Amino acid sequence: MKQTSYLAKTVDSLKPSGIRRFFDLASKMDNVISLGVGEPDFVTPWNVIEASYHSLEQGYTAYTANAGLLELRVEISKYLEQNFNVSYNPENQLIVTVGASQAIDLALRAILNPGEEVIVVTPSFVSYAPSVTLAGGAPVIIDTDPDNEFKVRPEQIEQAITDKTKAIMLCSPNNPTGTVLSKAELEKIAAVIKKHDLLVISDEIYAELAYDERAISIASLPGMSERTILISGFSKAFAMTGWRLGYAAGPVEILQAMTKIHQYTIMCAPTMAQHGALEALRNGGNSVQKMKMSYQQRRNLVVKAFNEMGLDCHNPGGAFYVFPSIKKTGLSSESFAEQLLQKERVAVVPGNVFGQSGEGYIRCSYATSLKQLDESMKRISKFVEKLK
Structure with a gap:
């Protein structure tokens, strides 16, 4: 008997992460x-x-507690209100999770019935669509374009909605493009979401890392807190990737359902990591600002370098990624990345x-x-020159 015959068809059909490859x-x-x-090169601040x-x-x-230390949930609630103008009851509207990825998984499993659709705006983090599939839903993909800085247009969302649509997943600042949605742009998106009575899963893990304008939470807009599941965590802004600590905030009924799943699958997030997170929220602000x-x-250096070597690169408003076009080289994303790694020893992720x-x-x-960025830009420039 083939071992694959034991596998669930849903899992067997999933492709491995292209980033990890x-x-x-x-x-x-x-x-x-x-x-x-996408991992900070900074060590977690010593006080944490x-x-x-x-x-x-x-x-x-x-x-x-299954939902996490109440003391930590209180601090998260204060932090979100002070920094992003959103208000949540720490008793029943917040859950501490094993990274933001688990929070996304819990949210999808809590809201989806088999076959219900979730709109996924791409380019997007590699786990979004597979997570929808694993939760029994159907991802519906909206492709964005560079002419609009990879920002989704409200009319695109409108066109993708069917009678099976349950939610839309958004990420601002975005991974992989670094795009940040403005308040005006979010208001137009929110109008469509409210019109069609949808939920939004808002991945705001990079919200602290917005450079040119403050990141706005869609949950802070009128009528949106009751239909938004806000996802965030400590990995990116606080340089705590290996601590695996995230959180979700949202409507009481949905958070209770997420906590129920969490009870049966994880029990609770690591206790020592939660105590570290308490210190990060209370006294980590200066470290976040320095990073x-x-x-x-670094962003300014890299964007300038790519444009100077002829690879068009928009200026990302947040996160810590650039997403330059390599179309002028005539290579596919996969071929460019593979050849660059083999010939110049620089590892990048193909955009596809x-x-x-x-x-x-x-x-x-x-x-x-x-230092590493400067050297990598020299190597990439050398590689591009040889392709001409």
Whole structure:
């Protein structure tokens, strides 16, 4: 009997992450500069690490409440209100999760019935559409274009809605493009969502890393808090990727359903990580600002370099990615990334792994040192020159 005969058809049909494929290739090679995985190069701030150590020394090693430490949920509630003008009751409208990815999974499983549709705007993070599928839903893809800085237009959403549409997934600042939706743009999108009585899963994990204008939460707009599941966490802004700590906030009924699933599958997020997160929220603001300023400097360097070598690159408003076009080279995204890795030892992610609208682009993370970025830009420029 073939081992694959034991697999669920839904899981067997899923493709492995395109990001991880290039990361794994690069890890087996020498002298590689990786611009692939979206992970801060900063170490978690020491005060956060120390707080986690201290919690262990005090004996906080047992389970917390399923929804997370109430003390942490109170701090998250305060943080969201102060920074993003959204208000949630920490008792029943917040849940602490194992990363933002688990929060997305819980949200989808809590709201979807078999066959219901979720609109996914691409280019998007690689897990969105598969997560919809794993939750029993059907992803409906909207492709965006560079002429509009990869921002979804309200009329595109309108055209994608059917009688099976349950929700739309948004990410601003966006991974992989770095695009930030303005308040005016979100208001137009919100009008369509309210008109058709939809939910929105708003991935705001990069909200603190908006450079040119403040990131706006769609949940802060009139009539949207009751139909928004806000997803965020500590990985990106606080440089806590390995801590695996995220959270979700939203309507009481939906958060209760998410907590129910969480009870049966995870129990609770790691206790020591939650104590570290408490310190991050209370005293981590200065560290976030320092990292943000560094990212902005790196962004400026990378955008300038790509445009100077002839690869059109818009100026991303947030996150820590650029999404330059490689169409002028005549290569596909996959071929460009593979040849660049083999010939110049620079790892980037082909844009098509983020959706078909990403074909002809590559994603480069600038969450690495200026020295490494400068060297990687020289190598890429050399590679592009040889293609001419």
